[in-house]
Amino acid sequence: SPHLGILGGGQLAQMLALAALPLGVRVTVLEPDILAPARLCATHLHAPYTDAAGLDALAGCDAVTLEFENVPVEVLTALEGRVPVRPERALLERSKHRAHEKEALQEAGARTAPFVVIETEANLDGALERVGRQGILKTSELGYDGKGQSRVSDAAGLQSAWDELGRVPCVLEGLVQFEREVSLAVARGPDGALAFGPLIENVHRNGILRTSLFLEGDPHEAQAREIAGRVAGAWGLEGLMTLEFFGLPEGELLVNEVAPRVHNSGHLTQDGGGVSQFDAQVRAVLGLPLADWRPLHPCAMVNIIGAEGKTPDWAGIDALPGTRLHLYHKAWRAGRKLGHVNLVTADEQTLRARLSQLETLIP
Ligand code: ATP
Ligand code: MG
Numbered sequence: 001s002p003h004l005g006i007l008g009g010g011q012l013a014q015m016l017a018l019a020a021l022p023l024g025v026r027v028t029v030l031e032p033d034i035l036a037p038a039r040l041c042a043t044h045l046h047a048p049y050t051d052a053a054g055l056d057a058l059a060g061c062d063a064v065t066l067e068f069e070n071v072p073v074e075v076l077t078a079l080e081g082r083v084p085v086r087p088e089r090a091l092l093e094r095s096k097h098r099a100h101e102k103e104a105l106q107e108a109g110a111r112t113a114p115f116v117v118i119e120t121e122a123n124l125d126g127a128l129e130r131v132g133r134q135g136i137l138k139t140s141e142l143g144y145d146g147k148g149q150s151r152v153s154d155a156a157g158l159q160s161a162w163d164e165l166g167r168v169p170c171v172l173e174g175l176v177q178f179e180r181e182v183s184l185a186v187a188r189g190p191d192g193a194l195a196f197g198p199l200i201e202n203v204h205r206n207g208i209l210r211t212s213l214f215l216e217g218d219p220h221e222a223q224a225r226e227i228a229g230r231v232a233g234a235w236g237l238e239g240l241m242t243l244e245f246f247g248l249p250e251g252e253l254l255v256n257e258v259a260p261r262v263h264n265s266g267h268l269t270q271d272g273g274g275v276s277q278f279d280a281q282v283r284a285v286l287g288l289p290l291a292d293w294r295p296l297h298p299c300a301m302v303n304i305i306g307a308e309g310k311t312p313d314w315a316g317i318d319a320l321p322g323t324r325l326h327l328y329h330k331a332w333r334a335g336r337k338l339g340h341v342n343l344v345t346a347d348e349q350t351l352r353a354r355l356s357q358l359e360t361l362i363p
């Protein structure tokens, strides 16, 4: 049976491994944390990413993918020529660096928020004026769940944000007055054939994803597919990546960022019926047949995030028809993603009503 290697053993690896098994695929993860979620459903190579024996084991797989893009670049170099790594190194390096990513998006013909690259103190001069009245300073590397970013509205605020973020390379983005946020995944097989996931609407709270929603016939779907297909082709994608978009009031989509993998917003595809984003990544990476995937029913997802002094109403969640719980076997910590609840219904009206109820059950 095909053997898939994964760099990283977090919840995305856990769910990739769970999807791989019924496809006849077994999974090995390389993950330094002994308590990582994927340890329970995949072979766990418990070692640093740079460990020679660990990398030898991954090199023996049919293909390697990742669930965590911040692996040291020498790990990707060490695997090069020994096993297909999908997405490949150049794409990963681009997508883990905000400034490079935005430049490469624009080169591919996709629009982004206005931005200025900030690498030295001198770059702060006049930067805010160039992106608009308000902006967000983001570290170019290592940020996730809204960490490593700070909103600014004047020159003094920009200076202190730069100091607080540690004077590391950053991008200053103009604050986008978006109407909505959406995301869409695209997969590209080794033969260049494209397949797309559904258009999903997302709501964030404090920079962290709270709720995702899928409804058939989203007006932004065609535009998002066109942009995602263009970027996937221009970047020579092999495997799967997910684009996050800002939808402007005039209807145009700007690309916020790209995740070179499955995405939190796509978790609802686990329970909406049909092929999930996890199936899709496994298939795309191993070169197995893959067509567009989308839920068969209206569905949504609410993240379970560690909240001080509060726990979800577990019984209430179970009592709500159409819910399904997914937990990540992680220790509780405030602000940490611990699991999610998917919700599936027969029609849109019921989905919206039950989703509001579900949100009250999850603090
Ligand atoms: P993750 O990788 O977990 O999605 P992140 O730390 O990379 O998060 P971003 O996606 O850059 O963070 O931003 C998080 C959220 O903050 C966005 O989804 C959006 O709601 C808001 N945000 C980010 N950049 C902008 C912007 N330029 N204008 C308006 N809102 C923004
Ligand atoms: Mg991000």
Ligand code: MG
Binding pocket: 244, 256, 257
């Ligand atoms: Mg994001």
